[in-house]
Amino acid sequence: MSNFTPTPFTVPVYDLMHRSGEMREHELDITVPEAFGNALIGIPEGASMHVDVRLEALHDGILVSADVQTLAKGECGRCLDEIELPVEVDIQELFAYSVDEAFDYTVVEDHIDLEPSVRDAVVLSLPFQPVCRPDCPGLDPETGERLADFPDRKPKEIVDPRWSALAGFQSSESDVAGEAAGDADRAEREKRS
């Protein structure tokens, strides 16, 4: 009984089997059937993936070289903004004609299945701490707001003590102005009554 089912990642190799020295090239345009990746970034279901495949018949099996291009989506590990990251990885595997402990993969029913090696290579290439840009300032630890939205807000650690003294002076000055305005209001109301 055969339990082989073709998928978007399977490639027929019956025309190469046991013909050492022959070579074929395929281009696969795959719609990723199931999302994969790490906690913060990955390839979503339905993403487009382009795979240039080169197959070479060797004595023991089919040597597969592939160039994989796709687009990862996820969120910045600092500010949680959505990010997209182009991914390009190369893989090379030998698919043995017969089950052999020396090789991870085997030709099954005259087909090779690229999915496990493509997934492994793409996941390995993804960053564990993706960022929207290398200098992303992240979130304000007190308010949770995105600091990139407030370019004038300086992190507290680098406030110069001379500036904080001036800030104190400015706020006391506006307090005085506020009191003066309050007095004017009161005077106005008293005039009307």
Ligand SMILES: [Zn+2]
């Ligand atoms: Zn960010």
